Amino acid sequence: xxxxxxxxxxxxxxxxxxxxxxxxNLVERYDWNVEVMLAIMMAESSCNPNALxxxxxxxxxxxxxxxxxxxxxxxxxxxxxxxxxxxxxYKSQGLRAWVAYTSGSYLKFMN
Numbered sequence: 001x002x003x004x005x006x007x008x009x010x011x012x013x014x015x016x017x018x019x020x021x022x023x024x025n026l027v028e029r030y031d032w033n034v035e036v037m038l039a040i041m042m043a044e045s046s047c048n049p050n051a052l053x054x055x056x057x058x059x060x061x062x063x064x065x066x067x068x069x070x071x072x073x074x075x076x077x078x079x080x081x082x083x084x085x086x087x088x089x090y091k092s093q094g095l096r097a098w099v100a101y102t103s104g105s106y107l108k109f110m111n
Contacts, residue, residue, distance in 0.1 A: 020047040023064060023079055030087040036095070037086070039109035041065055043100035049079045065089075065098070 020038050027037050044066040045051035053061045059069045063082035067073055073085045095101040 023047060023049075023083065026080055026083040030083070030090075032087065032090055035110065036101075036106070037090075039106040040095070040098050040100045042109045043106040044098060049082065050077050052077075 020042050023041070024034070024038065027034050027041070041047055041064050044061075045064050047064060049064050051061075051063065051066065053066065055061065055068070061068050062076035063085075064079055065082055065086035067076045067082055067085045067089070069076075071085065071089070073081070075081050076085065089097045098106075100106040
């Protein structure tokens with residue numbers, strides 16, 4: 001009986017789920033630490049582009065990076081736009097713009 005080898009699984013370099021890997025190409029377009037940003041994305045939205053969370057102040061957070069409505073960005077649920085908005089926020093505020101970073105909750109999704 002001939003046994004054919006099974007294909008090797010694709011293994012990500014971090015503990016980020018396959019759902020996040022779906023968006024890796026968008027995150028890699030920008031000059032930031034891709035692994036950290038994927039982990040933040042996982043901690044913020046579970047890599048769900050339709051994630052929506054209401055805040056006690058009446059604002060809401062939407063999309064992969066949970067972009068807050070105070071930024072007045074349209075179509076935050078669009079993955080490409082959400083990542084672009086996240087990069088703009090990153091450039092102006094740094095990583096501390098994300099609670100997942102300041103709380104350290106992103107770390108469980110890192111190597």
